[in-house]
Amino acid sequence: MNILIANDDGVFAPGIQALAQALRPLGRVVVVAPESERSGFSSALTLDRPLRPVQIVPDMWAVNGTPADCVYLSMNGLFDFEFDLVVSGINSGANLGDDVLYSGTVGAAFEGRLMKQPAIAVSLAGPNVRAYESPEHYAAAAQWVHGFIAKGLPVLPARHILNINIPDVPALQGEKITYQGRRSQSKPITSHVDPRGRQVYWIGLSGEAVAEPKKGATAIESDFFAVANGFVSITPIQMDATNYGILNNLHAQFSKKA
Ligand SMILES: [Mg+2]
Structure with a gap:
């Protein structure tokens, strides 16, 4: 099995390194990730400048682009072989509820699924931001991902992926299939005056x-x-954001007018 790993925290993030290490027993693992953090880039592609992949060590590449760029390049000519699975993560921080809309971790997984391969997005969900900088916090989550893939991934329809969040707890309680929840309104923006007197x-x-x-x-x-x-959350999500109930109602209304 050839596994492509991407993320949005950058190629040197502890989460992606732990994930690569844990998945190597399953096959050839190739890491292609942004050269620095690109969190919040969703499925953005870079169209206004060329992309320059740099090989750091064998099977590990840094790209001056977005998470989705990394997957797009990897599955469209950067390599002379095909990938069987795309795993994005492990993100430093949860991607729960509305986060899915903004997440580069999820964006990279969707890009892989658009290229017809199974794809999962994996995030570490913990209360302590500092823990996200520590490699040891990702080891258990990475081992869980290894076990989940080794058991055989559920087969999903086209344009669907699994969004997985693993709590950063000493002992996982198990796993739950979940629906995508919701967040309340974001916290206010903070404003400052920069050293040159401009408002930012x-x-x-x-x-x-x-x-x-x-x-x-x-x-x-x-x-x-x-x-x-304390449970791993596994949510099947899809690219098609159409609301079919409203679609049918609106279609009926507009058909009457016509
Ligand atoms: Mg991130």
Whole structure:
């Protein structure tokens, strides 16, 4: 099996290194990742300048582009072989609820799925930001990913991926299949005056989880709930953001007018 690993935290991030190390027993692992952090880049592609992949060591490349660029290049000519699986992460920080819209980790996984290969996005969800800088916090999560892939990934339809969040806890409680939850409004931006007297603004933290009821026939919990209770959260997500209920209603309304 040839596994492509990308991320949005950059090629030297501890999460991607731990992941590569854990997955090597499963096959050839190739890391292609941004040369520096590109969190929040979603599925952005770089179209206004050329991309220059640099090989750091065998099977590890840094790219002066976005997470999706890395996957796009890797699956469209950078290599003379095909990949069987794309794994994005392990992100430093959760990608829960509305985070999915902004996440470069998720964007890289979607890019892989668009290229017809199974893809998963993996994030470490912990309360302590400093822990995200420590390699040891990723080891257990990376081992979990290894086990999950080794068991055989569930087969998803085209344009679907799994968004996985692993809580940064001493002992995982297990795993839960979850739905994508919601966040409340983001925290206010902070504003400062720069050393030259100009006003600058810094986008702040995302909002807290919104408490929601269980959903579906078997009362499924949200991704937030799973992680808050020590479970790995596994959410199937899709590129098609159409709301088919509203689509049908609107279509009926507009058809009448016509
Ligand atoms: Mg990130």
